[in-house]
Amino acid sequence: MHKSINASMGHAASPDGFRQITRHDGIFKEHMHDAYKAKGKLPEPAVCSQCGAVFHEGRWQWRQAPANAHGDICPACHRIHDHFPAGFLTLKGDFFRAHREEIMRLMRNHEKHERAEHPLKRIMAVEEKNGTALVTTTDIHLARGIGELLHHAYQGVLKFHYNPEQILLRVSWTH
Ligand SMILES: [Zn+2]
Numbered sequence: 001m002h003k004s005i006n007a008s009m010g011h012a013a014s015p016d017g018f019r020q021i022t023r024h025d026g027i028f029k030e031h032m033h034d035a036y037k038a039k040g041k042l043p044e045p046a047v048c049s050q051c052g053a054v055f056h057e058g059r060w061q062w063r064q065a066p067a068n069a070h071g072d073i074c075p076a077c078h079r080i081h082d083h084f085p086a087g088f089l090t091l092k093g094d095f096f097r098a099h100r101e102e103i104m105r106l107m108r109n110h111e112k113h114e115r116a117e118h119p120l121k122r123i124m125a126v127e128e129k130n131g132t133a134l135v136t137t138t139d140i141h142l143a144r145g146i147g148e149l150l151h152h153a154y155q156g157v158l159k160f161h162y163n164p165e166q167i168l169l170r171v172s173w174t175h
Helices: 075-082 094-098 100-117 140-154
Strands: 019-021 046-048 054-056 059-061 070-072 087-092 123-129 132-137 157-163 168-174
Touching (some): 094 100, 100 132, 132 140, 140 157
Parallel strands (some): 046 070
Antiparallel strands (some): 054 059, 123 132, 157 168
16 A cells, blocks of 8 residues: 555556556446445444544545544545555646646536535645646546546547556546
């Protein structure tokens, strides 16, 4: 779980365990394959001591914590604590640079919406360097969703690379 993140952020095609997949790959339909979520059954109810999300009926939700809830840490806060993202999204290109603010706003709005429904879908960090943005997420589906959203709104080139060993997704959008 704590393997080198740097290796997964490189741009090589395969030495780091990533392979290119299509936008319609079966992995996007799977659930509960996240190492941070599959740590055995949590006793319910539980409340995350970091963000207040409540584990109820088998999933993390935003709701009032019952009085008998025991303190735990949700998978999203766990990843944030470990600095171990599940999704890596790279945004680059002339179009991106020219419309950066609008694109970032669209991305943030999407995250806000997703996160309101799903406590485990969060943007961890946005790093910008030489006109390229690297966005890290707590969930592979959020990284994919942002990529799909930008591609749908502006076209450009969208690529996915997946690392099945560590269940990491790299999304690159170039425009
Ligand atoms: Zn939490």
